[in-house]
Amino acid sequence: MAGDNDTEKLRRFFVEKINKPTTVLTGNEKKHLADVLRAKVGDKIILCPNDGKDYIFEISAFDKNSITLYYEEEFVNPTETNLFLTVFPALLKGDKTELVVQKLTELGVKRISPFISEFTVQKSEKNDRLKRTAHEASKQCGRAIIPEIDDVMKFNDMINKLADYDAVVFAYEDAFTNGNRITDVVKGNERNVALIVGPEGGFSKKEVEEFINRGYKPVTLGKRILRAETASISATAVIMQLCGEWS
Amino acid sequence: MAGDNDTEKLRRFFVEKINKPTTVLTGNEKKHLADVLRAKVGDKIILCPNDGKDYIFEISAFDKNSITLYYEEEFVNPTETNLFLTVFPALLKGDKTELVVQKLTELGVKRISPFISEFTVQKSEKNDRLKRTAHEASKQCGRAIIPEIDDVMKFNDMINKLADYDAVVFAYEDAFTNGNRITDVVKGNERNVALIVGPEGGFSKKEVEEFINRGYKPVTLGKRILRAETASISATAVIMQLCGEWS
Structure with a gap:
């Protein structure tokens, strides 16, 4: 669903670093741009060194193993939220954690910190796979x-991290009758919020x-x-x- | 994620109708209960004739082709929303429409009315499959x-239906710079809301x-x-x- 602004339609590449006025792409990014997208000299792309800015470059030359790009302009990417929301999702079965990472990335979450708790069935997850999902969804x-993807942590390590946040949303399935509204916890002026969601089987009584x-x-x-x-x-x-x- | 209330842990079956004091299950429901769930005489289940109430029955006898149930009690199911939210999602590629139906059912939507518009890639959908997804998710x-699942309708038929609602949320990806906040449209006291979400390629200018x-x-x-x-x-x-x- 592209917007009116032309730069929204340009391809986006996350890179380690950029150089001005020329940046050289090699390896997978080079292959993807040349062989999959069949880019041509004169095409423009966006490079993102993960600093919150979009850098527009124009393709100036193809070589066997590299593509040379020439710097055009840069601007602050308008899509980043002011809110720094960290989500702590318990690991889920199958590819559910990937689905969560994809959707939370779209929704603007800054950090995803998966954890395992007493009732977690899925005990490990390939961090690389989640990072790739976040990368693809960001593009x-x-x-x-x-979004930063943390290594899977234990319940105790997760709960120790919560002291760093302005507001902590502990989503709990039995909270309807005796719990709080989300607006009791999130007032809207927080800059640093944590959301915790348990596994398929919920949290144990001790954890609650x-x-x-x-x-x-x-x-x-x-x-x-x-x-x-x-x-x-x-x-x-x-x-x-x-x-x-x-x- | 089950709750404290014991009835929340009972199996739930949607049926055409119930009879008191005895209801007889046949066909797939009988097979599922007997062969898959291996239910026993004395087990309790919930029957839902789709009227908003839960009816607790106890299994009193198994026969070759049927299961006889004895009525125990009934109550208004507490999970239904006061809000009547209808979602009009454009058909999506692959199994995305099923994912949408599953999630919207969990979130309490009352009616899902898929449609096709100018940029819809997926032009048809098996209504039975979506109904089965809504059934499974409801259980x-x-x-x-x-939730009621309508047959796939055309854009014009969809837009003609919107006059029936107190509030219409037309989600539009280019609305950020020149659009409205969701709270400009939904005040919180509506009882009858429509949400419209376009296909992967968005709406055409003419549709907007x-x-x-x-x-x-x-x-x-x-x-x-x-x-x-x-x-x-x-x-x-x-x-x-x-x-x-x-x-």
Whole structure:
């Protein structure tokens, strides 16, 4: 779904670093641009060194193993959120964690920190695969920063990290009758929010107590039993909207 | 993610109708209960005749081709929303429309009305398959009403239906710079809301004009280019939260 601005239609490449006025692409990026996309001299592309800016370059030459690009202009990418939202999703079975990473990347999340807890069935995940998913989704949705993907951590390490945030949304499926509204926790003026979503089997009683003992209130996402991946995607969208990122 | 209430853990079966005090299950439901779930005499299940209520029955006898159930009690299922949200998603490629139907069912949508528009690539969809997905998702998330799935309709038929709603959320990817916030359209006190999400390629200029001519404002879902299925799921979650369904 491209926009009116012409630069939105240019291909986007994340690179380690750029040089001005000329940057040389090699390896996979070179292959992709030359062999898959069949780019030509004079075509323009966007290079993103993951610094929040888009750098427009024009292709000036093809060599056997490299493509030479010439710098044209740069600007701050407008798609990044002001909100720094970190999502802690419990690992899910099959390719569900990948689905979560793809959707959260589109929704503007800055960091994804998967964890395992007592009822987690899927005990490990290829971090490289999640990073690739975040990379691809960032290109596709026009971001200039790829969300950071942490290594899978244990429940205790996850919960210790929550002290760093202005607001902590602990999504809990039994919260409907005795829990809090998401607006009780997220006021809309936070800059640093954490969202935690448990695995398919939910959190154990002990884990729930651990959240509550540390002052993190269980938050309801409505009356139905959401699948874990639906909970992550839905709560992320709602937090973004509440914090003004849909304005 | 089951709750504290014991009835939440009972198996849920949607049936054409129930009889009191005895209902007889045959066909697939009988097979599923007997052969797959290996239910026993004395087990309790929930029957849902799609009227918003849960009816608890106890298995009293197995026969070769049927299972006889005895009525115990009934109550209004607590998971249904007060909001009547209809989502009009353009048909999507592959199994994306099924993903949308599954997630919207979990989120409490009452009706899903797929349509094709100028840029829709996928031109048809097996309505039966979408109905089965809605059925399965309703069972899984504890609903007592399966969302209605309409036959695929044309753009013009879709847009003609919008006059029936209190609020119309026309999600449009170019709305960020010149569009409206979702809270400009959804005030939170509506009972009858429509959400429209275009296909992968978006709406044509002519289609966008048609919405605007009829007074439906383009609404932004943030600054990034959301995939169509992400837009449907995210906007549904936000509308539910704005209308008090996460309270």
